[in-house]
Amino acid sequence: MNAKKELELYIEELRTLVKKRGLKNSAQREQILQVLFLAKEHLTPEEIHQRVKKLNPSIGLATVYRTLSFLEKEHLVNSISFGNESKKYELNRGEHHDHMICLECGKILEFYDEELERLQEAIAQKASFKLLTHELILYGICPKCQSK
Ligand SMILES: [Zn+2]
Ligand SMILES: [Zn+2]
CATH class of the missing domain: 3.30.1490.190 (Ferric-uptake regulator, C-terminal dimerisarion domain)
Known part of the structure; x- marks a missing residue:
């Protein structure tokens, strides 16, 4: 499967979930998912914010935090905690590691x-x-x- 098609599937999964939760579609949520999809490494919320700003300059760090906790709760992303440092996030690609x-x-x-x-x-x-x-x-x- 090519990357574009694969990304579409993740976005589709997100949209289905958002609908199920009775929420409105938001471009910001999809942009954050896209950043995590393209990332080769685990990213802090600040790093995700830097990258998503290239797609959407008006997005704030608070929105990134809020969206990440939503995506994590819905098992679309995973996080790793670093002692008292901030968490790092990765897309849940369905393969446990x-x-x-x-x-x-x-x-x-x-x-x-x-x-x-x-x-x-x-x-x-x-x-x-x-x-x-x-x-x-x-x-x-x-x-x-x-x-x-
Ligand atoms: Zn080292
Ligand atoms: Zn990992």
Whole structure:
């Protein structure tokens, strides 16, 4: 599928959801989704704001924050928390993954490990805990920063 077609599908999904919630369509919401779709990395609300301003110069940071929390609540985007720093966001592309964060440069690496996924399910099951979702973040120093 080409990128344009893929973006249209995300926008379509958003419109359906907005309608279901009885909200009005907003170009701003779609522009923010587009920025996240095009991003190769995880972005802070400020970075998203910088990028979305190129599509819509009048959009404010407060709108970006509000829209991100809406999109996250609706599972269209995911966020990663950085201690007391701000969150970073990424589009939910439907493929679960976990993260490693470098404490020196802030770089985020993604990983997926089937065995680890299974292990978490087994741990929950043993505790009669109904697992719905999980977030796993490994904090450390990336190879580049180690070699400094
Ligand atoms: Zn680093
Ligand atoms: Zn990620």
